[in-house]
Amino acid sequence: MKEYNVAVIGATGMVGQRFITLLANHPWFHIKALAASSRSAGKKYIDAVGSRWVMKTEIPEQIKGMTVFDATADKEKIAGMVDFVFCAVDMKKDEIRALEEAYAKLECPVISNNSAHRHTDDVPMIIPEINADHAAIIEAQRRRLGTKRGFVAVKSNCSIQSYVPALHPLMKYGVKEVIACTYQAISGAGKTFETWPEMVDNLIPYIGGEEEKSEKEPMKVWGKIEGDKIVDATSPKITTQCLRVPVSDGHTAAVFVSFENKPSIDEIKQAWKDFSGEPQALGLPSAPKQFLNYFEEDNRPQARLDRDLEGGMAISIGRLREDSVYDYKFVCLSHNTLRGAAGGAVLMAELLAAKGYMD
Numbered sequence: 001m002k003e004y005n006v007a008v009i010g011a012t013g014m015v016g017q018r019f020i021t022l023l024a025n026h027p028w029f030h031i032k033a034l035a036a037s038s039r040s041a042g043k044k045y046i047d048a049v050g051s052r053w054v055m056k057t058e059i060p061e062q063i064k065g066m067t068v069f070d071a072t073a074d075k076e077k078i079a080g081m082v083d084f085v086f087c088a089v090d091m092k093k094d095e096i097r098a099l100e101e102a103y104a105k106l107e108c109p110v111i112s113n114n115s116a117h118r119h120t121d122d123v124p125m126i127i128p129e130i131n132a133d134h135a136a137i138i139e140a141q142r143r144r145l146g147t148k149r150g151f152v153a154v155k156s157n158c159s160i161q162s163y164v165p166a167l168h169p170l171m172k173y174g175v176k177e178v179i180a181c182t183y184q185a186i187s188g189a190g191k192t193f194e195t196w197p198e199m200v201d202n203l204i205p206y207i208g209g210e211e212e213k214s215e216k217e218p219m220k221v222w223g224k225i226e227g228d229k230i231v232d233a234t235s236p237k238i239t240t241q242c243l244r245v246p247v248s249d250g251h252t253a254a255v256f257v258s259f260e261n262k263p264s265i266d267e268i269k270q271a272w273k274d275f276s277g278e279p280q281a282l283g284l285p286s287a288p289k290q291f292l293n294y295f296e297e298d299n300r301p302q303a304r305l306d307r308d309l310e311g312g313m314a315i316s317i318g319r320l321r322e323d324s325v326y327d328y329k330f331v332c333l334s335h336n337t338l339r340g341a342a343g344g345a346v347l348m349a350e351l352l353a354a355k356g357y358m359d
């Protein structure tokens with residue numbers, strides 16, 4: 001497989017740090033540039049990130065001394081140094097849209113964790129096991145942007161990465177209605193218990209914008225390419241409640257589901273066991289071998305025990321049972337900054353590289 005030089009934009013942030021740890025020993029991708037805001041620009045990475053480094057492993061040696069660029073002012077320089085960029089920044093949405101398109105127009109593909117472009121019609125929002133085929137829309141986007149290589153591809157919000165994968169293999173039974181209540185870790189807000197002590201022994205029943213994203217984004221993931229657009233799916237009906245809970249990493253969802261053609265419990269478990277996607281078929285380096293994992297124990301999945309399954313890239317499911325109002329209910333879990341953020345983005349980049357979109 002060809003190797004690629006990459007940059008991490010937003011390298012000092014929570015997701016940026018995850019990118020750095022995931023890419024430090026990546027077989028295909030090599031970090032050649034780091035960028036953040038003008039506050040960090042010109043500093044050595046170790047000084048720019050300072051006490052904000054929250055990964056369990058040390059900052060990789062080769063990264064510590066790298067000088068951080070200004071993501072906006074130095075974009076031409078960065079685009080000239082690398083084959084594509086990973087982007088996870090805390091900026092206003094219109095600024096992010098402009099920044100990402102600017103890199104794309106410099107013929108530098110952007111793999112984004114940001115939400116700004118998630119509903120741009122010709123920007124694919126890819127969960128690699130589910131809608132790898134949406135990559136084909138990149139050609140339409142390139143025509144709009146007037147680029148040969150450059151494009152933007154985004155990953156979906158971390159909240160949907162447990163229940164959309166669990167529901168996907170069940171779509172053949174006509175998933176009709178879904179309730180998903182999410183219990184979301186504090187790292188999803190870029191926080192730790194040190195930086196957010198109010199979350200110790202607490203629960204906050206509000207995460208700004210999260211319920212809207214959690215209901216809307218699955219429809220794009222399950223949408224279809226029509227002409228130069230991805231057209232959203234119109235079913236199932238999904239309603240959500242999203243709560244912030246005192247967990248460091250790992251978003252859990254409690255799901256209720258009804259079907260057009262109700263499957264048996266055994267059929268559902270078999271559908272989960274048998275499911276795999278293009279990442280598994282292509283043997284991508286970050287792909288979990290078994291994407292969906294059902295636990296028979298009543299007290300699983302648990303955030304602390306199960307979030308790191310297969311490097312935090314697998315989904316854990318448990319407690320499947322009949323419901324008195326809906327057909328079934330179950331609980332699922334995914335690691336929000338691995339599968340839900342940086343890991344999912346690295347897997348998407350591997351998929352797009354394997355399909356030739358980075359050449």
Ligand SMILES: NC(=O)c1ccc[n+]([C@@H]2O[C@H](COP(=O)([O-])OP(=O)(O)OC[C@H]3O[C@@H](n4cnc5c(N)ncnc54)[C@H](OP(=O)(O)O)[C@@H]3O)[C@@H](O)[C@H]2O)c1
Nearest residue numbers: 010011012013014015036037040071088089090188190341
């Ligand atoms: N945390 C998660 O689980 C998660 C999951 C999915 C998606 N996301 C998304 O990923 C993005 C980053 O999240 P995060 O949790 O990593 O945030 P974060 O920890 O607050 O980090 C924000 C990053 O953005 C940089 N930044 C801020 N203003 C900038 C500017 N004007 N130009 C360039 N860089 C700028 C910061 O650089 P400085 O250090 O120089 O300020 C920092 O590197 C957000 O869009 C978020 O919604 C997060």
